[in-house]
Amino acid sequence: MSDDTFDAIVVGAGPAGSACAYTLAKEGRSVLLLDRGNSAGAKNVSGGRLYTYALELVEPGLYERAPLQRKIVREQIMLMNDRGATTVDYFDPGFGEAVPQSYSVIRAALDEWFAGEAEAQGAMVAPGVVVDGLIEENGRIVGIRTGEDEMRADVVVAADGVNSLLGQKAGLFPDVKASAVGVGVKETIELPDELISARFGVKEGEGAARVAIGCTEGISGGGFLYTNKGSISLGIVFNPEQAGRQTRHIQDIFQDYKMHPAIHALIEGGTSVEYGAHLVPEKGYHGIPKQLSRDGFVVVGDAAQFGINTGLIIRGMDLAIVSGLAAAKAIIAAKQPADVGTLYRQQLEELLLIANQQAYQNFHGIFEISRIFREYPALANDAMQFLFRVDGKKPKPMLKGLLDIVKRNVSFGKLLGDGWKIYRHI
Amino acid sequence: MTIKRLSPEELLGLDRFEVDESNPHIIVDKAICATCKARPCLVACPARCYRLNKEGEVNFEYAGCLECGTCRVVCSDGGVTSWNYPRASFGVSFRCS
Ligand SMILES: Cc1cc2nc3c(=O)[nH]c(=O)nc-3n(C[C@H](O)[C@H](O)[C@H](O)COP(=O)(O)OP(=O)(O)OC[C@H]3O[C@@H](n4cnc5c(N)ncnc54)[C@H](O)[C@@H]3O)c2cc1C
Ligand code: SF4
Ligand code: SF4
Numbered sequence: 001m002s003d004d005t006f007d008a009i010v011v012g013a014g015p016a017g018s019a020c021a022y023t024l025a026k027e028g029r030s031v032l033l034l035d036r037g038n039s040a041g042a043k044n045v046s047g048g049r050l051y052t053y054a055l056e057l058v059e060p061g062l063y064e065r066a067p068l069q070r071k072i073v074r075e076q077i078m079l080m081n082d083r084g085a086t087t088v089d090y091f092d093p094g095f096g097e098a099v100p101q102s103y104s105v106i107r108a109a110l111d112e113w114f115a116g117e118a119e120a121q122g123a124m125v126a127p128g129v130v131v132d133g134l135i136e137e138n139g140r141i142v143g144i145r146t147g148e149d150e151m152r153a154d155v156v157v158a159a160d161g162v163n164s165l166l167g168q169k170a171g172l173f174p175d176v177k178a179s180a181v182g183v184g185v186k187e188t189i190e191l192p193d194e195l196i197s198a199r200f201g202v203k204e205g206e207g208a209a210r211v212a213i214g215c216t217e218g219i220s221g222g223g224f225l226y227t228n229k230g231s232i233s234l235g236i237v238f239n240p241e242q243a244g245r246q247t248r249h250i251q252d253i254f255q256d257y258k259m260h261p262a263i264h265a266l267i268e269g270g271t272s273v274e275y276g277a278h279l280v281p282e283k284g285y286h287g288i289p290k291q292l293s294r295d296g297f298v299v300v301g302d303a304a305q306f307g308i309n310t311g312l313i314i315r316g317m318d319l320a321i322v323s324g325l326a327a328a329k330a331i332i333a334a335k336q337p338a339d340v341g342t343l344y345r346q347q348l349e350e351l352l353l354i355a356n357q358q359a360y361q362n363f364h365g366i367f368e369i370s371r372i373f374r375e376y377p378a379l380a381n382d383a384m385q386f387l388f389r390v391d392g393k394k395p396k397p398m399l400k401g402l403l404d405i406v407k408r409n410v411s412f413g414k415l416l417g418d419g420w421k422i423y424r425h426i
Numbered sequence: 427m428t429i430k431r432l433s434p435e436e437l438l439g440l441d442r443f444e445v446d447e448s449n450p451h452i453i454v455d456k457a458i459c460a461t462c463k464a465r466p467c468l469v470a471c472p473a474r475c476y477r478l479n480k481e482g483e484v485n486f487e488y489a490g491c492l493e494c495g496t497c498r499v500v501c502s503d504g505g506v507t508s509w510n511y512p513r514a515s516f517g518v519s520f521r522c523s
Contacts, residue, residue: 036511036514037519038515038519040519040521041520042519043493043511043517043518043519043520044520044523045492045494045520045523046523068427080512105456106522106523107520107523108520108521108522117436128514128515129514130511130512130513130514132510147514162495163495163498165511175498175499176499177499178466178499178500181499183470183472183494183496185472186523187432187437187440188522188523189429231522233523238470240466240470240496240500241466241498242468243466243500243501244464244467244469244470244500244502245465245466247466247469248469249468249469249473249474250469250470251434251437251474252463252470255431255432258429258431259429259430259431264429265431268428268429269428269429270429272429272432272437272440273440273521273522274440274441274520274523275432275437275438275440275441275492275495275523276441276492276520276523277472277473277492277496278492278494279494279495279496279499286429373497408470
């Protein structure tokens with residue numbers, strides 16, 4: 001690099017940007033890592049749970065230094081109706097052994113730590129900087145603008161998240177569509193750590209992750225709950241397009257979820273300490289823009305709309321880290337900036353990010369079945385009530401009772417059709 | 427120390443904001459909103475920055491904005507004419523999300 005040109009400027013110190021800057025700096029490259037938050041993470045909201053393998057790819061053992069919350073050993077699926085809930089609880093201590101599979105995380109802490117790690121490797125980290133433009137010369141991106149200042153680099157990495165104003169400014173893709181994202185709202189609720197362990201049946205340092213279906217008033221989306229150290233992350237993700245077509249405010253639906261007896265019992269005695277909102281890429285493989293780079297410019301993480309949501313597992317942070325790593329490897333291997341794009345594609349393949357996205361590529365279609373978000377969870381609870389109720393009256397014959405419940409919630413035709421649709425999409 | 431249903435104001439009251447009084451980062455054209463029928467912003471903005479006033483007009487207030495981007499993507503009639511992040515050091519700062 002020449003004196004005033006960085007090898008790379010990374011915009012955004014989320015998991016994607018910090019993984020990229022960390023890897024570049026470790027290889028001795030000159031990197032500037034910028035973030036608009038007063039500290040890295042100050043603008044970020046996630047569920048969330050981080051799958052550890054991604055940090056392991058960046059550097060084995062790196063996760064041991066990270067400010068992680070609880071290692072997740074309980075995976076829970078809750079089907080709700082107005083009255084009650086049916087929860088499937090899968091306990092697997094193996095998820096917590098060796099390198100634990102995943103941890104709950106708080107982004108303010110995680111992101112600040114990761115940016116600090118990049119800095120320790122030699123990256124220059126500057127929070128409190130909003131990048132508002134790109135410098136283009138002869139068809140190449142050669143730097144960024146922030147207010148009156150300009151900074152130059154061989155490659156600009158846009159790790160600026162799901163709204164990626166920079167990717168749009170570079171002309172790589174149009175703005176995201178409302179149907180391709182989810183809007184997440186979340187409350188962080190402080191609760192004594194021992195109480196969390198007791199309520200969720202886990203040991204100290206271990207935790208539960210829960211997805212909830214049937215809490216969105218029929219809007220495509222779902223609830224989540226993660227146990228942290230001394231707090232619980234509770235939220236809902238809605239399809240904003242569908243949310244905008246009905247009349248109840250998403251805040252109200254979220255508060256209903258929080259006050260639902262099955263949730264309330266878990267958070268009772270706690271204190272709400274923060275309310276956040278954020279978009280999340282929801283379209284999976286088919287949401288990824290065709291073009292992820294141009295000369296002197298690459299997009300990584302949410303900016304590239306990487307993300308997997310199967311309804312049970314939600315992945316974005318891990319893919320952000322893997323793609324940040326892929327971009328760094330591409331920049332390191334490139335003989336000239338123009339080669340970065342092709343090498344980045346290769347790295348995304350090699351690191352199996354594309355294979356992971358493809359494996360779930362049709363899942364998004366399942367969420368077009370609106371009954372998944374109201375009728376089926378209701379059906380599950382009605383069936384449970386029928387199976388467990390004892391009141392001394394003459395019970396209906398088992399089969400007839402269950403068939404009546406199915407009929408009350410959905411028609412058999414719809415049930416078969418939906419079953420077929422799900423089968424085709426997985 | 428008890429969990430209760432929180433009002434929109436109470437929810438935003440949990441957060442830390444530094445409002446850039448002189449510079450709205452989102453510009454909404456009221457004239458366009460006046461003729462907008464669908465108005466998805468009213469229910470989909472997580473901060474309720476879009477509200478109906480007594481005259482039934484859409485009012486936009488950027489002070490409690492959580493900078494999510496939802497209004498930009500759901501806006502049906504183009505009333506959100508400009509959407510940006512607040513200037514450095516302004517806007518919301520999350521501590522534990
Ligand atoms: C409610 C919710 C729940 C989720 N749950 C999970 C989960 O459980 N597990 C999981 O793996 N993923 C989850 N995700 C997805 C995950 O949060 C994202 O995939 C991940 O944060 C993407 O990382 P990133 O680094 O690409 O982008 P981000 O984390 O969004 O980081 C982008 C950074 O860029 C900065 N920035 C943006 N524009 C500029 C600019 N112009 N100038 C300077 N800085 C800028 C921002 O301040 C931010 O720090 C969830 C998302 C939401 C919304
Ligand atoms: S960016 Fe989000 S919080 Fe801000 S006004 Fe738009 S929808 Fe509301
Ligand atoms: S959707 Fe857009 S045009 Fe319609 S009222 Fe809301 S901001 Fe205005």
